[in-house]
Amino acid sequence: MQIADHGSLTKAADVLGSSLPAVVRSLAALEAHLGVRLFHRTTRRISLTSEGRTYLQSAREVLAAADAADRALTVDAAEPTGRLIVTAPVLFGHMYVSPAIVRFLQRYEKMRCSVLLHDRPVNLLEEGVDVGIRISALEDSSLVAQQLGSIRRVVVASPEYLLRHGRPKHPRDLLKANCVHIHPTTTGPWRFRDEGRPIAVSTEGNLEFNHIAPAVEACAAGMGFGSFFSYQVLPHVTRKRLEIVLEEFEPPPRPVSVIYPHARLLPARTRVFVEWMKQEFAGIRL
Known part of the structure; x- marks a missing residue:
């Protein structure tokens, strides 16, 4: 486009901040790609061929449409x-x-x-x-x-349950406790890490739900231990209806x-x- 506007390869190179050989190579590559000659070139002047005029007009229309799209997206972004x-x-x-x-x-x-x-x-x-x-x-x-952040998988129980049954010191202590499950999320082994190594504990319990909210409420009511994402129990932990245990054994946070x-x-x-x-x-x- 700069070649056509200025009628000179040298001037086009100056405007583009490029070298003359680079502009010549780019023009030759474009003509080879299109399979047509875009310019008549002599030692004294350069001018568009009929194919070049058609291509230049199409190129101007494409650039104008792209510019309009950019402006529309800028407005849309605002x-x-x-x-x-x-x-x-x-x-x-x-x-x-x-x-x-x-x-x-x-x-x-x-x-x-x-x-x-x-x-x-x-x-x-x-x-x-x-x-x-x-x-x-x-x-x-x-x-x-x-x-956006990360969340932990935590084990919780009510203060009353911990007072009656004691606070676990290791995930294996849960084998002797009543655990509330959510089907199918926590009906399998509960996952932990012990000194960097993954471990799994197959917990048992007499209460199972297919939704999280009633399972959290059951734990807060003293039914036993539950395994939840941290955000699921945060309001209850904040109000001291639940306490987090075994923090040092938690698996890696999830993104x-x-x-x-x-x-x-x-x-x-x-x-x-x-x-x-x-x-x-x-x-x-x-």
């Missing part, structure tokens, strides 16, 4: 519009994600959100979901993950991430939402 479908685990979504989305919509009133809370892995691509909040390491290479499909040109509404969630979760104790 005031994003459209619909986002967001998924998150049920309790975590209720406690943290949904309130953050409410604040997001209060800030960006032109946006719409559909929130899907599931305690199962959601395939974003197959189920048409834009953004997910996930509590685990990312295994799908077709997705991008930005970490909490906002995930979305790979995309060279991510919609502005998704980019703004991801940044919003990162700010919302900054400093939150999970």
Whole structure:
């Protein structure tokens, strides 16, 4: 384009901040790629061929469209519009994600959100979901993950239960205790680390739920020990209805991430939402 505008390879090189040989090589490579000659060249002048004029016009239209798209995205980034479908685990979504989305919509009133809370892995691509909040390491290479924080897997019991039965000093002590289970999450062995080595303890108990909230309440009522994510019991721990035990044996924390499909040109509404969630979760104790 600079060659056509200035009618000179030398002037085009000056404008582009390049060398004359580099400009000549680039032009030759473009003509070879297109299979046509774009310029008539003599020792005294250079001018567009008819194919060159057609190509130049098309190139100007493409650049103009790209510039318009850039401006539209800049405006959209300042005031994003459209619909986002967001998924998150049920309790975590209720406690943290949904309130953050409410604040997001209060800030960006032109946006719409559909929130899907599931305690199962959601395939974003197959189920048409834009953004997910996930509590685990990312295994799908077709997705991008930005970490929001991390959560612990903790064992808890009520102060009354600990007073009656004693505080465990090692995970093996749970073999003699009553443990509340959640099917299927904690019906298998409970996982710990002892001096850096993973260990598993097959706990037993007389009470099992298929939802987290009643299991937490049962532990707070003195039914026994429970294994939960830290955010699930945080309100009860804060109110001293539950106490965390065996902290030195906890497995490594799990990442909490906002995930979305790979995309060279991510919609502005998704980019703004991801940044919003990162700010919302900054400093939150999970």
